[in-house]
Amino acid sequence: MGEEIKVLKVREEKKTEVRKHIIIVRAQHNFGVLTRITSLFAGRGYNIESLSVGKTNEPNVARITIVVNGDERIIEQIIKQLRKLIETLRVRDITNQPHIERELALIKVHAGTDSERNEIMRLVDIFRARIVDVYTDTYTIEITGDTEKIGAFIDLIRPFGLKDIARTGIVAITRESATRKLSYKEQQTD
Amino acid sequence: MPKKRGADIVIDVLLEEGVDTVFGLPGGAIMEVYDALFDAPLKNILARHEQAASHMADGYARATGKVGVVLATSGPGATNLVTGIATAYMDSVPMVAITGQVPTHYIGTDAFQEADVVGITRPITKHNFLVTDIKDLALILRQAFYIARTGRPGPVLVDIPKDITQQVYDYKIPTEKDVEASLPGYKPHYEGNPSQIKKAAELIRKAKRPVLYVGGGAVLSGASEEIKELVELTRIPLTTTNMAKGIFDEEHPLALHMLGMHGTYYANMSVYYSDLLIAVGARFDDRVTGKIQEFAPEAKIIHIDIDPASISKNITVDVPIVGDVKLVLQKLIKELKKKPIEWVKAREQWIKQIEKWKEKHPLTYQKSDKIIKPQYVIEEIYRATKGEAIITAGVGQHQMWAAMFYKYKFPRQFLNSGGLGTMGYGFPAAVGAKLGKPDKKVIAIEGDGSFIMNVQDLITAVQYRIPVIIALINNSFLGMVRQWQQLFYDSRYSSVCLATQPDFVKLAESFGAVGLRATKPSEVSKVINEALKVNDRPVLIDFVVDREENVLPMVPAGKSYREMILSPKEKGEAETMYLVG
Ligand SMILES: Cc1ncc(C[n+]2csc(CCOP(=O)(O)OP(=O)(O)O)c2C)c(N)n1
Ligand SMILES: [Mg+2]
Numbered sequence: 001m002g003e004e005i006k007v008l009k010v011r012e013e014k015k016t017e018v019r020k021h022i023i024i025v026r027a028q029h030n031f032g033v034l035t036r037i038t039s040l041f042a043g044r045g046y047n048i049e050s051l052s053v054g055k056t057n058e059p060n061v062a063r064i065t066i067v068v069n070g071d072e073r074i075i076e077q078i079i080k081q082l083r084k085l086i087e088t089l090r091v092r093d094i095t096n097q098p099h100i101e102r103e104l105a106l107i108k109v110h111a112g113t114d115s116e117r118n119e120i121m122r123l124v125d126i127f128r129a130r131i132v133d134v135y136t137d138t139y140t141i142e143i144t145g146d147t148e149k150i151g152a153f154i155d156l157i158r159p160f161g162l163k164d165i166a167r168t169g170i171v172a173i174t175r176e177s178a179t180r181k182l183s184y185k186e187q188q189t190d
Numbered sequence: 191m192p193k194k195r196g197a198d199i200v201i202d203v204l205l206e207e208g209v210d211t212v213f214g215l216p217g218g219a220i221m222e223v224y225d226a227l228f229d230a231p232l233k234n235i236l237a238r239h240e241q242a243a244s245h246m247a248d249g250y251a252r253a254t255g256k257v258g259v260v261l262a263t264s265g266p267g268a269t270n271l272v273t274g275i276a277t278a279y280m281d282s283v284p285m286v287a288i289t290g291q292v293p294t295h296y297i298g299t300d301a302f303q304e305a306d307v308v309g310i311t312r313p314i315t316k317h318n319f320l321v322t323d324i325k326d327l328a329l330i331l332r333q334a335f336y337i338a339r340t341g342r343p344g345p346v347l348v349d350i351p352k353d354i355t356q357q358v359y360d361y362k363i364p365t366e367k368d369v370e371a372s373l374p375g376y377k378p379h380y381e382g383n384p385s386q387i388k389k390a391a392e393l394i395r396k397a398k399r400p401v402l403y404v405g406g407g408a409v410l411s412g413a414s415e416e417i418k419e420l421v422e423l424t425r426i427p428l429t430t431t432n433m434a435k436g437i438f439d440e441e442h443p444l445a446l447h448m449l450g451m452h453g454t455y456y457a458n459m460s461v462y463y464s465d466l467l468i469a470v471g472a473r474f475d476d477r478v479t480g481k482i483q484e485f486a487p488e489a490k491i492i493h494i495d496i497d498p499a500s501i502s503k504n505i506t507v508d509v510p511i512v513g514d515v516k517l518v519l520q521k522l523i524k525e526l527k528k529k530p531i532e533w534v535k536a537r538e539q540w541i542k543q544i545e546k547w548k549e550k551h552p553l554t555y556q557k558s559d560k561i562i563k564p565q566y567v568i569e570e571i572y573r574a575t576k577g578e579a580i581i582t583a584g585v586g587q588h589q590m591w592a593a594m595f596y597k598y599k600f601p602r603q604f605l606n607s608g609g610l611g612t613m614g615y616g617f618p619a620a621v622g623a624k625l626g627k628p629d630k631k632v633i634a635i636e637g638d639g640s641f642i643m644n645v646q647d648l649i650t651a652v653q654y655r656i657p658v659i660i661a662l663i664n665n666s667f668l669g670m671v672r673q674w675q676q677l678f679y680d681s682r683y684s685s686v687c688l689a690t691q692p693d694f695v696k697l698a699e700s701f702g703a704v705g706l707r708a709t710k711p712s713e714v715s716k717v718i719n720e721a722l723k724v725n726d727r728p729v730l731i732d733f734v735v736d737r738e739e740n741v742l743p744m745v746p747a748g749k750s751y752r753e754m755i756l757s758p759k760e761k762g763e764a765e766t767m768y769l770v771g
Contacts (some may be wrong), residue, residue, distance in 0.1 A: 005463050006397070009487040013506060028375060032320075036312065043313065080499035086317045086337060089375045 016072035020049070021095045022065065022172050023079065028087040029055070029062040037064065037088070040081050046070050050169030061089065065171045065189075085124075098178040101146045104168045106132070107154065110161030111139040120160060127153045138163060196324050196355040197226035200288065203331040204232065206363050206419060209259050211235065211250060211625050213243040217263025218303060219290025222355035224261075226336040235559040235625070235654060237376070240267050242618040242647035244274020248283050253580060254626035255412070257284045258337050264290045265303030265610030268349075269310065273612055274313040278443030280609025281433060284343035286334050287311075294322065307349045310632055316344030321351065324359045332369045341378030343410055378496060382513035382521060389527040390468075390492045394534050397466035397490075399540045400426045403449065403478075406608065407471020407495055408515045409601045414438065416519035423523060425537045427544055429457040429509045431472055433608045435597030441577075446544065447553065450478035451745050452590045455551035458743070458751040460544050461486050469493045471515045474504040475609070476748075484750035494518045520582050551743070551756055553594055562711050564588060564735040568595035571661060573590045574718045576641040577632040580623050581741045582606060582709030584616035584640025586670040588663035590741045592635040620658040621651050631659070631722065638664045638688055645697070651728040652702040659721045662694060665737045673740050677755075698730035707732040 027033050034053065038189065041048050049067040055180060056063045068075070075093065111117045120139055124131060129143035135149045143153055194202070200223050206210065211233040216224040227234050229718050237243035240262045243485050246256030258278075258472045262271050268289040278285045292301040317337050319330045327350070334346040364372075394400060408417060414437045421428050421444055429446040438445060446457035463466065467489040472478070479485040482505060493500075493507040493516055501510045511518055555565040568591050571579070581596055583589040583606040598604050605623060607615040620634035634641075643661055651658060668686040675683055700707030706717045708731065721729040744755045 005488075007463060007488055011485060011505070013483075013489050031322075032308065032312075039312065068327075077503060079498065084497070084499050086373060086376045158588045 012075075018069060018071050018124050019095075020067065020069050021075050021093055022067055022099070022101070022170065023075075023082070024090075024092045024094055024172065025064040025066065025082060026056065026089040026091075027062055027064065027085075029060050031161055033062070033085075033087045034064070036083065036085050037066075037082060039070060040078050041066075044074060044078065046074075046078075050167075052169040052171050054171070065169070069171050083105065094172060094174050097176040099172050101170050101172045102144055103147055103170050104142065104144045104148055104158055105150050105154070106166045107141045107143065107157065108163040108164060108165075109141065109157050111135060114138045120157065123153070123156055129153065193358045194362045194639075195222065195226065196327055196350065196357050196359065197222040199253050199324075199359070199361060200331065200350070200355070201226045201230045201232070201512055202363060203328055203335070205230075205258065207257065207332075207335045210256070210262055212259040213237055213246040213622065214249070214261030215240055215263070215267065216242060216261075217267045219264035219352045220261060220267070220288075220350075220355070222352065223288070223290065223350075229600075231512065233625070235650065237618070237650050238646040239644065240270035241273050242644045242650070244271045244285075244287065244582070245277065245612075245615050245618035245644070246622035246625075246647075247285055247287075248274060248278045248615075249582060249622030250621070250626040251278070251283050251285055251622075252281075253602055253623035253630075255391045255602065257286055257335055258622065260285065260287050262287070263303070263353075264292055264307070265305045267303075268307040268670055271316065273614075274308060275311055275347065277607050277610045277612045277615060278345040279314045279316070281406060282337040282343050282667060283345065286331075287315075287345060287346040287347040288331075289347060289349050290355070291320070291349045292576065293642055294351045295353070297351065299509050300342060307332055307347070311347050314345070315347050316342075316420065318347040318349070320349045323352050324354050324357045325361075327359070328361050328493075329364045332364050336366070336369045336373070337376065340408070357484040379498070379512050380406060380496070380514040382485065382511040382518035384521070384670065386509055386511045387518065387521050387525055388677065390511060390522060393466055393490055393492060394424060394426070394468070394511060395529070396527060397462075398422070398536060399464045400466040400468065400537075401446070401460050401464040401489075402426050402428040402468045402470060403461065403472055404428060404434045404437055405431045405472025407473075407497075408434055408437050409471070411471060411496070411515040412601075413471070413516040413519055414601045416516055416523065419523055423526060423531065423534075425534050426468070427460060427540065427541065429453070431475070431478060431608065432604065432606060434471070434601075435593060436603035438600045439599045440597040442539045442600065444541070448593055450475075451480065452594070452741055452743065452749070453745070454553055454594075455743055455754065455756060456544055456547035458745065458754060459547050461489075462751045464489045465701075467491045469495075469507070470519070471495060473500045476504070479504065479747055480745045481750040482663055487503045491673045499761055512523060531694060536642050555739070558736070559711050560712060562708060562733055564591050564665065564710060564733070564739055565595045566660065566712055567663060567733045567735065568592055568635065570714045571635070572596045574715060574722060575631055575633070579603075579633050580605065580620075580627060581675050582616045582620040582623060582632070582634045584635075584637045584643075585611045585613045586634055586637040586640060586668065587665070587673065587739070587751060588640070588669070588740045589616075590665070590670075609762075613637070613640040615640070617641055617658070617660055618644050618647050620660075621647065621656050623657050624658050633659045633661055635661045635663060637669065638666060638691060639668045639693075642691075648698070648701045648703055648730070655726050656728060657725045658728050660728065661718075662730060663735055664691075664694065664709070664732050665735050665739070666691060669739075670741070672738070676738070676740070678746070693731060694732040698728075703718065704729040705732070706730070707734065709734045713746060
């Protein structure tokens with residue numbers, strides 16, 4: 001008999017938590033590219049919280065901000081697969097980087113009496129929102145900010161009678177000071 | 191360039207890409223392309239079912255390493271390709287599927303034979319395209335070939351509306367440079383990270399019980415020379431998945447053969463007790479790992495793969511190296527050679543231990559001289575072909591026996607649907623392989639259930655005088671399902687009996703093929719040799735085998751290697767092993 005080999009160990013996999021992720025994708029703006037991107041989330045039963053698409057400084061390049069709740073490990077896997085798509089140019093999870101988030105909402109609220117109008121105007125003022133349309137019994141308010149701010153505003157305005165809300169979903173961008181600290185390489189591969 | 195029809199542009203690109211054979215079946219939406227094919231300098235194989243055509247293109251691609259090309263019409267033609275495309279996708283087979291689509295102005299109107307083929311095939315292709323403008327046609331086709339064959343290969347589909355194949359356009363064939371420039375987001379990573387390669391070399395030097403676990407990626411990257419050099423330099427024993435059979439001579443003493451669910455005892459024990467696992471172009475499929483928590487629980491893992499998404503997907507690895515297997519192995523070998531390699535001597539004890547395991551439980555089966563054992567048929571085919579034939583397989587028990595009892599020695603020798611497990615794959619793939627490698631004997635080891643799923647294309651092989659041999663392992667059962675029912679469902683044989691079946695000899699003859707049969711062990715080698723003499727048409731041999739033979743060893747799905755069933759009575763090993771002194 002020689003050396004004993006005991007195998008008692010069990011492979012441990014890191015436990016990961018479910019939380020909100022903000023993913024930025026730059027992609028060639030071809031038809032179908034959004035479907036390819038979103039189906040990677042749908043295929044795992046993940047519901048995208050918000051998604052916004054816009055043009056960029058480069059021709060035919062779209063910038064897509066995706067907000068999704070998910071398990072760290074699975075999100076990591078989705079990101080690898082996003083990078084694998086032929087039409088994506090750069091994919092980053094900026095959740096842990098200093099960044100700025102903004103969302104815009106257009107809110108129609110019932111504003112019948114004078115006192116209601118006054119109170120709404122006061123809230124609009126405090127939140128630095130704007131009234132962009134007025135009708136006999138309705139105000140339409142425009143507000144920008146991060147998700148919490150908009151959420152708080154909607155909660156306060158709700159008792160007056162919400163008629164409709166249109167939200168853009170988050171757009172996000174990293175703080176320049178943070179990106180400068182990363183080396184060029186890290187920027188390429190992050 | 192003169193003005194050309196869209197359909198002629200398609201042919202031009204095929205020729206530019208060096209395509210010599212295409213497979214398919216025409217219909218309304220792709221008639222223009224077939225018209226252009228009529229006098230094109232290409233071998234055009236008319237299959238009888240688009241699924242078979244897609245497996246032919248796949249078999250051609252797997253046997254040659256070139257891109258397989260399949261054509262189909264819109265709607266049902268394209269949907270019939272789906273299984274073949276998914277099969278190729280799961281096993282990273284380079285393929286371009288060209289489908290006709292209804293004319294542009296009819297798209298989205300539920301037109302006759304319209305289906306959203308780009309939508310249907312999105313999750314089963316590496317990429318796909320709908321051509322909306324003839325100006326893009328040549329570039330898209332070139333991109334399709336480029337994407338299919340580079341990086342981690344895979345199928346790419348190009349859907350071309352009929353009006354675009356008919357329009358005339360003054361065009362130039364885009365160069366490879368144009369193609370690369372047009373795909374700014376597609377940059378496969380070929381070079382491994384040098385510091386990771388250094389780390390890997392250090393782990394290899396220190397390991398006492400290392401094992402190489404090699405998968406299909408090594409075949410795709412053409413790394414068999416490098417694998418051989420690495421094994422001989424480091425004396426690390428090697429196990430392969432069924433996708434990598436033949437990458438390394440299976441008669442070599444350090445070959446452990448296949449691992450996983452139907453892996454050998456010695457391969458699975460070696461992996462289980464290893465302290466270093468070097469995964470090369472493999473992806474830790476659940477059929478390989480079994481219960482993931484107990485897969486090589488002591489081992490550090492090095493994972494070399496071209497696809498970053500494969501790494502740490504199912505199992506967290508210690509040293510990931512993203513890159514082309516061949517290039518990375520070359521660098522790894524160089525790195526290992528930088529320091530003296532006397533550490534290799536420390537391996538001998540481990541190798542001795544593995545030899546003990548090999549002696550204790552070799553791959554074997556209960557022999558019989560009364561009834562044909564399926565394993566015996568495979569062994570006889572091996573002997574008769576001197577291990578030189580290309581073997582394809584359907585899916586089921588016969589596939590596993592073909593993997594276990596034929597000893598492979600060159601890459602691209604064993605073609606089977608590993609990832610998707612597609613019954614009906616084996617025979618049409620053999621037809622494609624034979625067209626790609628006409629100098630090789632090609633034998634489809636088929637199940638009675640699998641073969642009948644694409645039986646119609648026997649006529650294709652007859653029409654083009656393609657001399658492939660179909661070795662039908664006829665157990666009158668959907669045998670693999672029956673085995674699971676026997677082992678895990680109290681022998682309740684639900685919907686697995688195929689006792690009602692055609693007379694396969696007459697069936698072959700009615701197609702114009704040769705039909706042979708063996709019902710006794712003594713007849714087996716005779717019919718094989720007879721079949722090997724035929725060279726102008728396909729041969730079907732009906733081997734009437736032991737109906738209830740099981741594939742063993744077996745690790746039940748989701749179980750640990752320790753729970754391996756070795757024979758109807760024996761289970762795997764206890765928890766403690768001793769390295770033999
Ligand atoms: C298209 C398809 N349908 C169903 C299955 C499930 N399946 C796996 S093995 C098997 C039995 C195959 O029977 P046969 O071809 O006769 O091979 P045997 O196991 O008897 O050797 C079946 C039904 C499959 N793999 N593919
Ligand atoms: Mg069968």
